[in-house]
Amino acid sequence: MPQLNGGGGDDLGANDEMISFKDEGEQEEKISENSAAERDLAEVKSSLVNESETQQNSSSDSEAERRPPPRPDTFRDKSRDSLEEAAKRQEGGLFKNPAYPGYPFIMIPDLTSPYLPNGSLSPTARTYLQMKWPLLDVQAGSLQSRQAMKDARSPSPGHIVSNKVPVVQHPHHVHPLTPLITYSNEHFTPGNPPPHLQADVDPKTGIPRPPHPPDISPYYPLSPGTVGQIPHPLGWLVPQQGQPVYPITTGGFRHPYPTALTVNASMSSFLSSRFPPHMVPPHHSLHTTGIPHPAIVTPQVKQESSQSDVGSLHSSKHQDSKKEEEKKKPHIKKPLNAFMLYMKEMRAKVVAECTLKESAAINQILGRRWHALSREEQAKYYELARKERQLHMQLYPGWSARDNYVGGYGKKKKRKRDKQPGESNEHNECYLNPCLSLPPITDLSAPKKCRARFGLDQQSNWCGPCRRKKKCIRYIQGEGSCVSPPSSDGSLLDSSPSSPTMLDSPPRDSKPQTEQTQPLSLTLKPDPLARLCMPQSPLTESPSRKSSNLPATICQNGVDHNHQSNPLQSVPYSLSLAQPSTSFLSSPRPLSGPQQLQPLSLVTKSLE
DNA sequence: AGTCCTTTGAAGTCC
DNA sequence: GGACTTCAAAGGACT
Structure with missing residues (x-):
């Protein structure tokens, strides 16, 4: 399968993915530090590619048994x-x-x-x-x-x-x-x-x-x-x-x-x-x-x-038939990308562990877990996605993602993401309401928070992801996830990249996830997504959808910006919120006071 | 019924 | 090449 054998053309985004790995989390400054880790990942991906190539090239029994x-x-x-x-x-x-x-x-x-x-x-x-x-x-x-x-x-x-x-x-x-x-x-x-x-x-x-x-x-x-x-x-x-x-x-x-x-x-x-x-x-x-x-x-x-079939056969009107043909x-x-593949795999688990059903919330958790994944594990999904794209390309040489653009490029059919940072009230909410110091998760989908914050002329202040048009890692700091046992996929289910270390250098080092992060902050910070894990999450009790954005009612620092009426405080599951420092999580690490307060600082800084 | 939400990544278009 | 948009999955919520 020559066209699959990458030889040189088998990258299909692999490089970009590697870049993405590197850049997310402001890795530019830490390239040297993580060079070893990068090499590890490169080796992993290389081995993955080699595997696929070997698979593609191997047709003999000897090879098959090799x-x-x-x-x-x-x-x-x-x-x-x-x-x-x-x-x-x-x-x-x-x-x-x-x-x-x-x-x-x-x-x-x-x-x-x-x-x-x-x-x-x-x-x-x-x-x-x-x-x-x-x-x-x-x-x-x-x-x-x-x-x-x-x-x-x-x-x-x-x-x-x-x-x-x-x-x-x-x-x-x-x-x-x-x-x-x-x-x-x-x-x-x-x-x-x-x-x-x-x-x-x-x-x-x-x-x-x-x-x-x-x-x-x-x-x-x-x-x-x-x-x-x-x-x-x-x-x-x-x-x-x-x-x-x-x-x-x-x-x-x-x-x-x-x-x-x-x-x-x-x-x-x-x-x-x-x-x-x-x-x-x-x-x-x-x-x-x-x-x-x-x-x-x-x-x-x-x-x-x-x-x-029957309908088309019996259709007497050509126009109708044409329409039907079109239909x-x-x-x-589109072929699924790495994250989508990951989501497919992990969604059910998250649903089971968090007793959540709302996909938006689950996706948030999955997004966090995705970032918490080790490089190796992410590479695994990248490789799968790459193969998915390869297959897709082979089967549909003429297919283009454009084909699925319903309204055509620039013509929004469904999504309406075009809220610019300045024109939406998301920031106002965030800044004005102390309980919203952690921006609504919707904001997480709003790109370029650093852009909005610092402007184009101060790109040096932007976080790496923002520079690369990725999610603003500063902006999402403090975001949590659900309270649940450590993920079996190597990431803590409720692990939160909210840790400063984690955010600034997401799990890009080659350490296993459990070593990477276990951030104390995770167990301390009120995790907005923790709400999602509540059996009776108030997620949907908000009158409007906007207000249902998870973190909207959760204060970043957890210490206490919680709404007084936050039902979580009275819910046994509200470990991360009501009793941030003690009852929660089975973190083997002892929690010390200073550490408890640490994670919040970044958020404050980001809001500054 | 259709759209939104929410995530990341890929790929497309536009300038 | 940067900026931006759309779509991919998912299912509850919303219009």
């Missing part, structure tokens, strides 16, 4: 540790991978990968094999032949090599905006049984799910319009929350895969699973079985998949 060079123990162990919790959750799951559990990405089940041999998978390789999807025995002629080839080529795990494929997602499970593939394994968590297990009723629609007709093929033999109607035979296994799955099958290929792609049989299956033929450029010779891809959402699938025009979604 063990990858041992990865740094820190990386491996950390990865294992980081997902230990997920592993526990996955106990009893369909695919147990004790070494690297809980990693749900399905991107690159490279059957020719040297990592596939049992027991020798690197964390990264395992990453791509953690497809804890329900499997389904599939009998397919072409599939068998291809399967035989794959079997001969690689001693891949059974769930990959065998002719078992994840079942088709029942349409009722498909959230309109949900891709047809899930990166999250949370929904398969045994301990989190889907509601329809007990009652075969769609939790959202309340519509009873029809039992699976035994004579219907579980994967996509039908027309695209009917694909979504296929009731999968393992409906009880279908992930909830609209996390659909769809078959990974190699049987659907009408033609042999292009040379570049046949190198990687698993990628073939992956591509076939992700990209339906009507979406795939002809030269890719993908089959036409209509296997949906998470990146593809047809209007019919989004809404009602039942009327696609049918599948929507190729």
